[in-house]
Amino acid sequence: MTVQTERPPSGAADVLEAGDGGPGRLKPRAVSRAGALAPYLLLLPACAATVLLLGWPLLKDFLLSFQNLNMAQLIQHVTEWNGIDNYKETLTSEDFWRVTLRSILFTAVNVVLIMVLGTLVGLLLARLGKRMRFTLLIGLVLAWAMPIVAASTVYQWLFAQRFGVVNWVLDKLGWHSMADYSWTSSQMSTFFVITMLIVWMSIPFVAINLYAATTTIPVELYEAASLDGAGVWRSFTTVTLPFLRPFLYATTFLEIIWVFKAFAQVLLINNGGPDRLTEILPVYAYIEGIGNQHYGMGAAIAVLTILILLGLTAYYLRIVLKQEEDEL
Amino acid sequence: MKRSLFGRLWPNVTAVVLFIGFVFPVYWMFATAFKPTGDIISEDPVWFPVDVTFEHFRTATQADHFWTYVTNSVTVTVLAVVFSLIIALAGSFALARMRFKGRRGFIVGFMLAQMAPWEVMIIAIYMIVRDASMLNSLVPLTLFYTMMILPFTILTLRGFVAAVPKELEEAAMVDGCSRMTAFRRVILPLLAPGLMATSLFGFITAWNEFALVLVLNKDAEAKTLPLWLSSFQTQFGDDWGATMAASSLFALPILILFVFLQRRAVSGLTSGAVKG
Numbered sequence: 001m002t003v004q005t006e007r008p009p010s011g012a013a014d015v016l017e018a019g020d021g022g023p024g025r026l027k028p029r030a031v032s033r034a035g036a037l038a039p040y041l042l043l044l045p046a047c048a049a050t051v052l053l054l055g056w057p058l059l060k061d062f063l064l065s066f067q068n069l070n071m072a073q074l075i076q077h078v079t080e081w082n083g084i085d086n087y088k089e090t091l092t093s094e095d096f097w098r099v100t101l102r103s104i105l106f107t108a109v110n111v112v113l114i115m116v117l118g119t120l121v122g123l124l125l126a127r128l129g130k131r132m133r134f135t136l137l138i139g140l141v142l143a144w145a146m147p148i149v150a151a152s153t154v155y156q157w158l159f160a161q162r163f164g165v166v167n168w169v170l171d172k173l174g175w176h177s178m179a180d181y182s183w184t185s186s187q188m189s190t191f192f193v194i195t196m197l198i199v200w201m202s203i204p205f206v207a208i209n210l211y212a213a214t215t216t217i218p219v220e221l222y223e224a225a226s227l228d229g230a231g232v233w234r235s236f237t238t239v240t241l242p243f244l245r246p247f248l249y250a251t252t253f254l255e256i257i258w259v260f261k262a263f264a265q266v267l268l269i270n271n272g273g274p275d276r277l278t279e280i281l282p283v284y285a286y287i288e289g290i291g292n293q294h295y296g297m298g299a300a301i302a303v304l305t306i307l308i309l310l311g312l313t314a315y316y317l318r319i320v321l322k323q324e325e326d327e328l
Numbered sequence: 329m330k331r332s333l334f335g336r337l338w339p340n341v342t343a344v345v346l347f348i349g350f351v352f353p354v355y356w357m358f359a360t361a362f363k364p365t366g367d368i369i370s371e372d373p374v375w376f377p378v379d380v381t382f383e384h385f386r387t388a389t390q391a392d393h394f395w396t397y398v399t400n401s402v403t404v405t406v407l408a409v410v411f412s413l414i415i416a417l418a419g420s421f422a423l424a425r426m427r428f429k430g431r432r433g434f435i436v437g438f439m440l441a442q443m444a445p446w447e448v449m450i451i452a453i454y455m456i457v458r459d460a461s462m463l464n465s466l467v468p469l470t471l472f473y474t475m476m477i478l479p480f481t482i483l484t485l486r487g488f489v490a491a492v493p494k495e496l497e498e499a500a501m502v503d504g505c506s507r508m509t510a511f512r513r514v515i516l517p518l519l520a521p522g523l524m525a526t527s528l529f530g531f532i533t534a535w536n537e538f539a540l541v542l543v544l545n546k547d548a549e550a551k552t553l554p555l556w557l558s559s560f561q562t563q564f565g566d567d568w569g570a571t572m573a574a575s576s577l578f579a580l581p582i583l584i585l586f587v588f589l590q591r592r593a594v595s596g597l598t599s600g601a602v603k604g
Contacts, residue, residue, distance in 0.1 A: 039422035043434060046419035046482060050441050053475035058444075061452035069455075121346060127339050136343045138587075139350035145586030146354060147536045149554040150579040153561060154357045157568050163369050165356065200353070263447035264538040268558055282447045282539075289451040290543055298451045305448045313443075321436060 061306075064299035071293045086300035096284075096301065100308065103260065103280040106191065107312070110259045113199045115252055118206025123240075125211035137208065144204035152268035155197045159183040184270045187277035194269050194278065198262055206251055213247045214240065253316040260309055281305040357579070360572035361385065368569050384573035391560070391574075393548055401553040404466055405534040408473035409527045412481045415474070416526075420485035421511065425494070435483070442479035446472075447539045454543045464550035472540055477530035484529075488522030489515065528585050535582060553578050 067073075068082040090096045121140070125133055146154075159166050161182040170178035183189045217240065225235040263282040266272060272279035272287060279287060285305055289298015310317070360368055364381045367374040388394065422428075423435060457468045492515050500510040538554045545551055557578050561571045 036428070039426040039428040039431070042418040042422035042426075045415045046438075046478060047434075049415060049475055049478060050437070053471055054441055054444055057449045057452040057456060060456055061449055064452055064455060124339055124342060124346075128343055129340075132340050132343045136347050136350075139347040141587055142354045142583060143350040145532075145579075145583050147532075147554070147579050147582050149536065149538055149557050150357070150575040151353065153557060153571055153575045154353045156561065157360065157572060158353060158356065160566075160568070162566075163373075163568070165373050168373055200350070204350070257443060257445075261445050261447045267542075268538075282445070285448060286450060286539075286543075290454060295451055295455065302448045302451055306445055309445060309448075320439070 061299050061302050064296055065303045067296045067299075069294075069296040069299075074293070074295065082296070086296050087304075090297065090300050090304065096304075099279055099281055099284045103308075104312075106195075106280055107256060107260045110195055110198050110202075110262075111252060111255045113195070114202045114206060114255050114259075115248070117199065118203045118251075119210055119248070121203055121207035122210030122214065125207060126214045140204035140208055143200055144208070146201065148201070148264045149268065151197060151201060152265055155193060156269065159193050185274060187274065190270045190274065190278045194262070194265055197265055197269065198259060202255060202258070206255070209251065210244065210247065213244055217243050249316065249319075253313055256312055257309065260312065281308065354579075354583070357572050357575050360568055361576045363569065365567075365569050384567075384569035385577070387567070387570040388560075388574040388577060391556075391563075391570075393551070393556075396549055397551055397553050397556045400466060400551065401535060404469050404473060404552060405531055407470045408477060408534045409530045411470070411474040412478045412530055413485075413523060413527055416478060416481035416485050417523075419482045420489050421515075423482070424486045424489035435486075438479040438482050442483070444476075446476060450539050450543045453540065457544055464545050464547040466545075466550070468544060469541060469552070473534040473537060476537070477533050480533075481526050481530055484526045485519070485522060488519055488526070491522075492518045532582055532585065 065086055066081055066083060068080040068085065073080055121136075125136060128136065158164055161167070161180060164183075166183075167178050167181055170181075181189075183193050221239045221243075222235055225239050230238060260280075261282050262280065263286070266278060266280055266283050267286075270278060272283045276287070281301070282305060285298050285301040288301055289295050359375075359377050361384050362377040362380045362382075363374060364379050364383070367377070367379070419434075423431060453468075453472065457463055460468075462468045496514050496518075497510045500514045501507065505513065536554060537552075538558065541552050541555050542558075545555070557574055560574050561567075
């Protein structure tokens with residue numbers, strides 16, 4: 001997935017937009033009527049595509065969630081409306097709430113790990129000498145670039161029960177019970193593998209961008225701080241951190257979205273198993289909807305998932321929207 | 329002095345450890361792909377492929393329909409990138425160069441569109457495509473991939489268009505070019521690097537897409553590479569050599585593109601927080 005943050009609140013990220021010249025400054029001038037229509041005509045294809053290919057599926061999802069749509073109805077092509085039954089059933093099922101709680105915890109753990117470790121690696125990059133920095137950057141970029149499906153397959157191999165490197169290393173380190181350990185046999189160990197995979201894939205993005213942001217901090221600020229008698233720690237908390245704050249907000253928000261819908265990783269590592277214990281919301285919607293062919297129910301879960309995601313990111317979305325309005 | 333030596337040493341040591349941690353899975357994928365099966369299933373791991381073999385690559389490329397999947401993936405990805413570039417070029421020009429009512433709304437709209445949770449919408453998309461009798465076709469995949477990368481493409485290109493000095497375009501128009509000709513002759517050539525960078529990130533997204541093709545194209549001949557790779561391991565039992573060879577083949581184009589792009593990713597496109 002690619003996601004773009006346009007302008008996080010202010011500060012660091014603004015400087016990141018080297019390639020983005022921002023809105024062009026135009027002087028109002030007389031334009032003919034055809035000229036006034038031109039921008040809308042130019043935007044028409046993009047808007048049409050968005051309405052048809054994004055708006056329509058969203059609406060369709062909403063409509064499906066009010067239908068009783070299972071295998072039978074699907075084959076006979078009948079539409080049976082059943083009001084809010086799907087929502088009633090979902091919201092009163094223990095499963096749904098368990099999966100929701102699990103998804104939120106899963107997202108929280110991953111995002112905290114990614115942000116903390118990513119920030120540390122980013123700050124380390126800023127401290128390193130040129131050659132070491134370049135080496136570490138290469139490593140980060142390779143991990144960043146690995147396609148999700150390929151990376152998931154590799155992690156399955158690394159954590160394979162027989163001949164997997166991880167078990168071999170743990171065994172050699174003296175943890176002999178791990179010699180033939182099956183990582184996919186329990187909920188926590190499966191989550192451990194998934195978390196390792198996601199954190200490994202996501203740190204580079206945070207670290208590299210954070211490093212890029214630190215390079216834009218004016219040196220004068222540090223000089224001023226040291227003139228005022230600030231030590232290393234103090235100049236970090238009074239100069240570096242405030243400067244990076246908007247960037248950190250923006251990245252945390254993006255990571256929440258990405259981790260919350262980590263569909264492929266969860267499905268590929270262990271298919272949501274063992275015993276459906278590692279299903280997170282998008283996977284749960286998929287298995288209920290497509291797997292068990294309760295399409296209406298699946299759609300209702302999907303709608304609720306989108307609402308939860310909106311709720312989790314509402315605070316940041318509001319900042320971004322307000323920001324755009326002030327700026328454009 | 330001892331302390332400063334330590335102070336100089338620890339960042340480098342940490343960096344080396346991190347480097348190994350990040351590179352190892354990628355290295356292990358390639359290493360396993362080139363090792364003979366005997367070295368793969370050995371009690372102690374063989375850390376470096378001593379006897380290089382191409383046998384696993386042969387197994388992978390000779391698997392049923394392999395070349396169909398390559399063709400499918402390439403077709404869908406290239407078409408999606410081209411379509412979204414064409415659509416986005418028009419839109420981004422309007423957003424970067426023209427003032428009109430609702431401009432702000434369009435930009436905010438595309439920003440929101442970019443955050444669309446596609447993985448959660450697959451049930452609805454499945455029903456739409458099924459009702460249109462287009463399951464197992466490359467057409468819906470192409471269209472939806474186009475849409476997946478469109479908002480990013482528009483917003484990024486808008487930045488690149490805005491960065492082209494307006495005076496150049498005006499000069500061309502003073503010299504008698506129409507706005508269209510000015511665009512084609514002046515702006516487009518200057519946009520080339522921007523188009524490259526943007527399209528490569530679109531390429532990565534479409535190449536990697538998994539959730540949608542998983543529900544839409546179940547037929548053996550309609551799959552794309554990610555879907556094939558995800559079922560490869562099950563099909564071939566625990567043939568890790570062939571599985572890693574398949575992964576390598578799939579990941580290689582992206583790894584190459586990304587390493588080339590990395591400078592751009594850091595300098596120009598970070599506004600467009602990009603992730604493969």
